[in-house]
Structure formats: C-alpha cells, structure tokens
Amino acid sequence: MVEMVREVLENSFVEQYYNQAHSIIPQVNQEDDPKYNEKKELIKECQEIVGTTHSEKPPLNIAIIGLPGGGKSSLLNTIFASFSTDRWKDVVQFGSFGTLDKQFTTRFKSFTKDVYYKPTDTYLMPTFLDMTGFEDDDSANTLALLELVFAGKIRENEELTRAKKFGFNYFIRMGVCHRPVDRIIVVCTSNPNVNLPTSFFNAVWKAKKKHTEIPVYGVMTFRDKYPPDNERVKVKIEEFRMCLALPQYRFAHIINYCDDIDSRGVHITTTIPSLDVPVLHFMKQVLNPRQDDPRKKHDRKMDILSIFAFIFAVLAFIYVLLISNR
Ligand SMILES: Nc1nc2c(ncn2[C@@H]2O[C@H](COP(=O)(O)OP(=O)(O)O)[C@@H](O)[C@H]2O)c(=O)[nH]1
Ligand SMILES: [Mg+2]
Numbered sequence: 001m002v003e004m005v006r007e008v009l010e011n012s013f014v015e016q017y018y019n020q021a022h023s024i025i026p027q028v029n030q031e032d033d034p035k036y037n038e039k040k041e042l043i044k045e046c047q048e049i050v051g052t053t054h055s056e057k058p059p060l061n062i063a064i065i066g067l068p069g070g071g072k073s074s075l076l077n078t079i080f081a082s083f084s085t086d087r088w089k090d091v092v093q094f095g096s097f098g099t100l101d102k103q104f105t106t107r108f109k110s111f112t113k114d115v116y117y118k119p120t121d122t123y124l125m126p127t128f129l130d131m132t133g134f135e136d137d138d139s140a141n142t143l144a145l146l147e148l149v150f151a152g153k154i155r156e157n158e159e160l161t162r163a164k165k166f167g168f169n170y171f172i173r174m175g176v177c178h179r180p181v182d183r184i185i186v187v188c189t190s191n192p193n194v195n196l197p198t199s200f201f202n203a204v205w206k207a208k209k210k211h212t213e214i215p216v217y218g219v220m221t222f223r224d225k226y227p228p229d230n231e232r233v234k235v236k237i238e239e240f241r242m243c244l245a246l247p248q249y250r251f252a253h254i255i256n257y258c259d260d261i262d263s264r265g266v267h268i269t270t271t272i273p274s275l276d277v278p279v280l281h282f283m284k285q286v287l288n289p290r291q292d293d294p295r296k297k298h299d300r301k302m303d304i305l306s307i308f309a310f311i312f313a314v315l316a317f318i319y320v321l322l323i324s325n326r
Pocket of ligand 1: 067070072073074095222224225256257260
C-alpha cells in the first residue's frame, strides 16, 4: 500500500484526486457528483488567488503549447468548465488538427475571461493563448517564433508561418501586441505510441530561458485511455518530466472533457466535477503568485514618478552647486 502511494505521488501531485479505478461517472445533475462541493471550494480558492480588478493588476497570460493532437484546445475547454458551475462549452475549437489548414498554419488565439467566464464578477481570471501548428523541431525559426510569442511581440491570429519566411524583422515591425507570457503550459498526450516531441521541448526550454525564466508547467492528457499504471505510460511521463525539468507540483496527468468519457453527452448540459477537481488543483498551482508577476499599475506609476523626482533632485543639486561657486 505504502509502495503504491509513493509511486502514484512520484507521477504527479494530482494523482490523489482521481479515484484509483480511473473511472469517471458523469452525472446528469452536477450536484450528484461526489466532488461537487470540493469543486465549488476550489473555484473560490482560485478566485481568491487571482484577486479582483480592484487590485489594478493585469490578469496573468498563460500560453498553452504543444504539438497538434495533444489535447491543448480540449484542455482549455476543460479548464473553462472547471471554473464554471453552469456547463461545459466548446469555447475553443478542438479536434481539427488533422485538416490541411491547421497542420501548416502556426498561430495563436487568445481567450480572455470575458469569453469563458462570468461577465458579472470582477475576478482577474487569466488570459489563455491557444497556440496551434508547431512541429517537432528546434530550428532557429521555431525558436524565434516561440521567443516572439513569449515576449508578447506577436499579433493575435497572425500567421506565424509568415515569420518563417521573413524572420524576426517582420514581427518587430508589426510591434508589440499583447502582454508577455507569465506561465507556459506544455501539453502532450500520454499515448505511449506517440513519440515525445523532444526537439520541440528543447526549443521551448531555450526560448523561455531568454525571458526571465517564465515558469513552465506540463500537462499530459488522455489519462482515461493511457492510465499511469501502464508501464509504457510511466516511462513516457518520466521522460516528459525530465525533458522539461518538471517537479511534481508543476505536472499533471489528466482527463479532458471528451466523448470517450461521456458517451451520453451529459457534459453538453452540465459539468463533471470529478474531472474538474484535479484540473482545479493543478490550476491553483499555476495561478499562485510569483515574485516576477506583473506588478500593480499603481506601482509602475510610482516608479516613473520617483525617477522624475530623482532627476529633478540631481538637477537642483547641480544648479545649487553652480550658483554657490559663482
Ligand atoms: N479520450 C480522450 N480524448 C481526448 C483527450 N484530450 C483530447 N482528446 C481528443 O483528442 C483530439 C485532439 O484534441 P485537441 O484538443 O483538438 O488537440 P490540439 O490539437 O492539441 O488542440 C480531440 O478529438 C479530443 O476530443 C483526453 O484526455 N482523453
Ligand atoms: Mg487545438
């Protein structure tokens, strides 16, 4: 028993929030789910962590990256459903990674709280960037694209493939269009028959290093089909965590909302708290404030004011010196 708990925790801290049989039974009424109350508590905790607009802070910018088919868009819809006690919604288009258009177009789309959260409250829920179309390479182009996105120098819906042709200058001319990224979540399937995109991870690692160490988190999806007690899945998880140097609290192996776990389609009208609870525990870690998070706008104003005051004091001092030497 002790051995099992240890192994399970070695994988990811969210293990303890899934039942060991890997079974999720969607309830027609979310209140009937055994995790309903825990979900409501966790939503409150996340709201307290992010604070409200009164703090004058900007919301965090969280980039979701990975290769096509890894479950990025589904993860976003799952996160949005976990923040809601209404129902799951397909806010982000998912499952279209196989089409020609998506495969060859690299772009990102941002999802602010206005599109996925209650418009009526003032909590600073984060902005998510869903990025599509990366390939498993760590070429100079991929690195340049990632750096531009992390630095906030890319336009929404801009086709990133164009940067491959024109290089850095193209985007520098276009100017800064959104805030820099505060957190990176790398998403990947736990299907052991799909290779880990290690070259891409390498590029992510190099690109994030240039931006004052943006914290990287990792999510593995398809836990329902490829559970962590499968030996090959275990190996894949270990490699994934090693590639991105992910400690337990920055890694989660999760199940997304999908037809495979809800064949009756219950989630069209409600949420599934048993799916949400592990995701909310993970999001709590992601949202936790850090020293390098964007500061209050007020503080920035104060900074500028104090620089002016300092310059003024130095000039006044020089002036007094000059006068007294005459
Ligand atoms: N069974 C299962 N299917 C999933 C899971 N996550 C995503 N999918 C499915 O995998 C496919 C690709 O997901 P998508 O979110 O579009 O991946 P993306 O290309 O990384 O954005 C979709 O058909 C999803 O329904 C999961 O955790 N379990
Ligand atoms: Mg997608």
